[in-house]
Amino acid sequence: MRVLLVAGARPNFMKVAPLFEALARAGHSHIFVHTGQHYDAAMSDTFLRELAMPEPDEHLEVGSDTHARQTARLMERFEPVLQARRPDWVVVVGDVNSTLACALVASKLRDDIGCRVAHVEAGLRSNDWTMPEEVNRVLTDRLSDLLLTPSRDAAPNLVREGIDPARIEFVGNVMIDSLLRLLPTGRALGVPQRLGVADRPYVLVTLHRPSNVDDPDQLRTVLSGLARVGRRARVVLPLHPRTRDRIRSFGLDACLGDLTVLDPLGYGEMLGLMDGASVVLTDSGGVQEETTVLGVPCVTLREQTERPVTVTEGTNRLAPWPLTADGIDAACADAEAMGRSAVGERSPEGWDGHAAPRIVDALARASGIGG
Ligand code: UD1
Secondary structure: OOEEEEEOOOHHHHHHHHHHHHHHHOOOOOOOOEOOOOOOOOOOHHHHHHOOOOOOOOHHHHHHHHOOHHHHHHHHEEEEEEEEOOEEEEEOOOHHHHHHHHHHHHHHHHHHHHHHEEEEHHHHHHHOOHHHHHHHHHHHHOOOOEEEEOOOOOOHHHEEEOOOHHHHOOOOOOHHHHHHHHHHHHHOOOHHHOOOOOOEEEEEEEOOHHHOOOOOHHHHHHHHHHHHHHOEEEEEEOOOOOHHHHHOOOOOOHHHHOEEEEEEHHHHHHHHHHHHEEEEEEEHHHHHHHHHHHHEEEEEEOOOEEEOHHHHHHOEEEEOOOHHHHHHHHHHHHHHOOOOOOOOOOOOOOOOOOHHHHHHHHHHHHOOOOO
């Protein structure tokens, strides 16, 4: 099989990385297309290097823009690449604009060049259509020939939408393959010690969802909640570029007060810091999953999660909604009281470090090869 893998934004890299090796080991060839949705060294290059990914075969360099312009540019630039490369499969991961744009291009060229689309992380649903990621997920799933699900709750979502169960396959969570591989390295970096936060419990925060950071009142509320938490614990906040820009443009820098604010971290650094935290507060999907496997209590700063298994089988809980400063502080204290468990102790089925070979098997079987 010739398999074209698409990745472009930070949360994509840890999902495609394990696939290169699994494809090569099974004797298949791969083509790596980096869309350039994320382009800063700290949002992209660091991850490629740490995850030992190959150099991209194609770089679309789309950069940041409005949703429509970014998606349009992705499509325009991906189409000729696909026509030239003519793979058997286009594999897209997750829910970012790159995922949907490339799935849409490939689905239109399906008959011309004989390629099919596989979606890794299919079937997650927040049912919140104000999230760009929800639009991307639902449409990508609709366009895909093979829907590879990370958790057992995903297939019923797809069947409910009329997708043929024969096209759905449970493979588990491929991001955990990367996590388990990089965790020892991440721990050895000694990030909490380097930051001087290792001597007492600290709370790690990630924040970048448009619903939390693009509205000045909501962002002020969240930052006030963090300041409240900061009265009794050290709060560490690596800042996503979007959040950094919004804090500056809304004039909220003073709200950062005593928080330990950092630039975006590398993957190993982030894993090491997450692993040492007493609680993680986040609005990221991936962090909800990573804390579950690490056994670290997590509070999600959103109204709902498309990853319910992190609540029912993991360490995650939703903060009371609508968010208030007191609510964030209380939820953080409750989570802290829960204490942490051992790595892997609370891992849902298939979050075991071996999802990549299952994905490759599923592609091969759907191609009528082996399996
Ligand atoms: C995107 C994804 C989101 C994912 C997140 C992880 C979509 C719709 N959203 O959101 O699902 O959780 O990535 O980070 O695809 N910027 C930089 N440098 C970069 C990248 C971005 O400075 O390397 C800044 C730019 O000012 C840009 C802003 O961040 O305008 C937002 O970037 P964008 O890729 O549009 O969306 P994210 O918020 O990162």
